[in-house]
Amino acid sequence: GVEVKIVDANEQGIGEIAVKGLIVMKGYYKNSDLTKKAVKDGWLYTKDLGYIDEEGYLYIKGRKDDVIILPSGKNIYPEEIEQHYNKSNLIKEICVIGKKENNHERLYAIVVPDKDEIKRLGISDLNGAIKKEIEEYSASLPSYKRLFSFSINEENSLPKTSTLKFKKFEIKKNINKTRAQNQEKIQGKMDNKDFIINVLKKVSGKKDVDMDSHLELDLHLDSLAISEILSNIEEKFDVKIEYDFNIRLNR
Numbered sequence: 001g002v003e004v005k006i007v008d009a010n011e012q013g014i015g016e017i018a019v020k021g022l023i024v025m026k027g028y029y030k031n032s033d034l035t036k037k038a039v040k041d042g043w044l045y046t047k048d049l050g051y052i053d054e055e056g057y058l059y060i061k062g063r064k065d066d067v068i069i070l071p072s073g074k075n076i077y078p079e080e081i082e083q084h085y086n087k088s089n090l091i092k093e094i095c096v097i098g099k100k101e102n103n104h105e106r107l108y109a110i111v112v113p114d115k116d117e118i119k120r121l122g123i124s125d126l127n128g129a130i131k132k133e134i135e136e137y138s139a140s141l142p143s144y145k146r147l148f149s150f151s152i153n154e155e156n157s158l159p160k161t162s163t164l165k166f167k168k169f170e171i172k173k174n175i176n177k178t179r180a181q182n183q184e185k186i187q188g189k190m191d192n193k194d195f196i197i198n199v200l201k202k203v204s205g206k207k208d209v210d211m212d213s214h215l216e217l218d219l220h221l222d223s224l225a226i227s228e229i230l231s232n233i234e235e236k237f238d239v240k241i242e243y244d245f246n247i248r249l250n251r
Contacts, residue, residue: 004058005043006051010075013051016064018043049077066168068098068105074144076107078168081145085109088133089117095158095166097175099149106148109134110171112158127152192237199232 002021009015024044027035038045049067050060062077069075078096085094092114099108111130123129130152138146159167193211200209204219215221221229230241 004052007045009051014049014061014075015051017046017048017050017058017060019046020044063165066097068096068107070106070144071104072144076145081107081109081141081147084141084145085134085137085147088137090114090121090123090129090133093158095168095171096147097168097172101148107146109147109150110153110158110175111150112153112155115154195236196233199229203229203232 002019002023005018005020006013006015007018020043024039024042027039047064048060049062049064050058052058062079066078067075068078076096076098081096082094085091085096090113091111093112095110097108097110098105100106111134113126113130118126118129130150134147134150159170161167197209197211200213200219201207203225204221206219209219213219215226215229233239234241
């Protein structure tokens, strides 16, 4: 007693699945805006993508919000890619998302390794083993469906919904948060490096200075000049530096 139709189908006949019948809800509780978007003329727009074949069978490809559009214009359905790579015994879970690379979406995966299998095989290079596994499984896929990059998550499981679907919004949010934190660390290190180099240039009067410059052999600094440098660094970073002037130090 349920009617099904495909809305806004593409060239492959894939579009959003809409259903109509007694199973369809009347709407979201006290949320008319969401109801108007989801239910139209009695049809529930499921946000699932799929197609109906010549025999009337319905095939579900994935979620509308999760589709990755590549620079070539091809649509990638993450669930299909996840199922393929998940055949590997070394991979417990794999979540595929789109990652911006040079303003283009690329296929990126977060991999949860199967720790028991890794331990059983005595694998020490986890990253290398997963990379090799991905390369092997990529060989049987068209080039545009292959993973572009991946990272390893050593937690036991990725965030999921009650229906065991990946919470991709949350996963992407965590990735962006980690990326921002890493950028801050990198920027902080660069700022620290620039400060130290500027102090060395100022005190030594030399232009050709880097972090490998020897205070005495390269910059020809005496104990008084070195003390001035140490004082600047200690004040900037609120640290105490122990320096033995009887020992040549290259830092």
